[in-house]
Amino acid sequence: MIHRIARVEGRALPLPGNDIDTDRIIPARFLRSVSFDGMEKHVFEDERKAGGYRGTNRPHPFDDPRYARASVMVVEQNFGCGSSREHAPQAIQRWGIQAIVGESFAEIFFGNSVMIGLPCLTADAADLKEIYARIAADPQATMVVDVENGTCSIGDFTCRAGIPARARDAFLTGAWDTTGMLLDRFDEVRQTAARLPYLN
Numbered sequence: 001m002i003h004r005i006a007r008v009e010g011r012a013l014p015l016p017g018n019d020i021d022t023d024r025i026i027p028a029r030f031l032r033s034v035s036f037d038g039m040e041k042h043v044f045e046d047e048r049k050a051g052g053y054r055g056t057n058r059p060h061p062f063d064d065p066r067y068a069r070a071s072v073m074v075v076e077q078n079f080g081c082g083s084s085r086e087h088a089p090q091a092i093q094r095w096g097i098q099a100i101v102g103e104s105f106a107e108i109f110f111g112n113s114v115m116i117g118l119p120c121l122t123a124d125a126a127d128l129k130e131i132y133a134r135i136a137a138d139p140q141a142t143m144v145v146d147v148e149n150g151t152c153s154i155g156d157f158t159c160r161a162g163i164p165a166r167a168r169d170a171f172l173t174g175a176w177d178t179t180g181m182l183l184d185r186f187d188e189v190r191q192t193a194a195r196l197p198y199l200n
Helices: 028-032 045-050 087-095 107-115 125-137 165-173 178-184 186-195
Strands: 007-014 072-074 099-102 120-122 142-146 151-154 157-160
Touching: 007 125, 072 125, 072 142, 087 107, 099 125, 099 142, 107 120, 107 165, 125 151, 125 157
Parallel strands: 007 072, 072 099, 099 120
Antiparallel strands: 007 142, 142 151, 151 157
């Protein structure tokens, strides 16, 4: 069955800081795996083990019980920069994040995210500041990411959250899910295969 993504909602996990690169998201020593199974255990592993997020006495957001089982991550500028490792969005999604809202994303990270059904939407810095403030005031608040209409909201605050038209259409139609599309129309695959002389 094709998986269409029009809306994601749930608690939010704030991850402040610009230029968070893929080596921080998933350290290079974990790239040896031929599958992505268990990758979520190692998301931000080095930073989480270091303790004291960004020089504070607070735990890393991925270890903070206030954000446990969050579905939406909120980031800042140039998130996912650095090397083009597919493991980075895989680790984030497998941890439980189903959408990311930020000021900007590295192009390759964005593309890798689309391929696995992880929408990344952009919002203005001022709007993100308000979202961060609302998460801090109420970590249990539900955040809604509306891929179809290009908005995100938390409490009574709503702002624009953009996504390129091609990616938006892929999520809304399910075209991002190439395996699902293949299986959904597998009778056509069999018919095509039956006509190929080298398969008969």
